Amino acid sequence: MARQGYGTPAAAGPGPLLSLVRSWAAGVVVLVVTEYVQMSLLYAHLVGPRGVGSFGAALLLVHLPNLACVTLAVWAAARVHPEPWREVPVRHAAAACAVPAAAQVLTLSLRWERTGFGSLAFWMSTAVLLTGCAAGLLLDRWREAGA
Numbered sequence: 001m002a003r004q005g006y007g008t009p010a011a012a013g014p015g016p017l018l019s020l021v022r023s024w025a026a027g028v029v030v031l032v033v034t035e036y037v038q039m040s041l042l043y044a045h046l047v048g049p050r051g052v053g054s055f056g057a058a059l060l061l062v063h064l065p066n067l068a069c070v071t072l073a074v075w076a077a078a079r080v081h082p083e084p085w086r087e088v089p090v091r092h093a094a095a096a097c098a099v100p101a102a103a104q105v106l107t108l109s110l111r112w113e114r115t116g117f118g119s120l121a122f123w124m125s126t127a128v129l130l131t132g133c134a135a136g137l138l139l140d141r142w143r144e145a146g147a
Helices: 016-047 055-080 089-110 120-146
Strands: none
Touching (some): 016 055, 016 089, 055 089, 055 120, 089 120
16 A cells, blocks of 8 residues: 555556546547548538538538537546546546647648638637537536436
8 A cells, every 4th residue: 555645545546647548548539430430421421522612511511520529539538537536627627638639739730721820710620629628528527427
């Protein structure tokens, strides 16, 4: 048994870093699978190579499905985050929201010429990220309260 204040007891499960990595792995798997389904089913058949033609079509065919993907990834990562570490709100938010945030940064850096600070796509994808993170954490809290 670890001395008080040093290390983690054996009953506490994995350490803080391993719990973060496990949550991030769950978030990556869910985000990759949901985005693949979205790309193969929705984009390939409805959007096409030219993209969308209007704001409404972009909202319906791009941003709302992305919101669902982000929400599910955050929820999965939050559900996997173990009990002693999930009680710290900042650590729990980092475990749940880091993967979609990293994916957002990667996407923006790869397509900066199309998604600069002044573009609507930047602001819409940022709104989707923030809303998806909030919705995923709320789903986790709701599920936790119901359990």
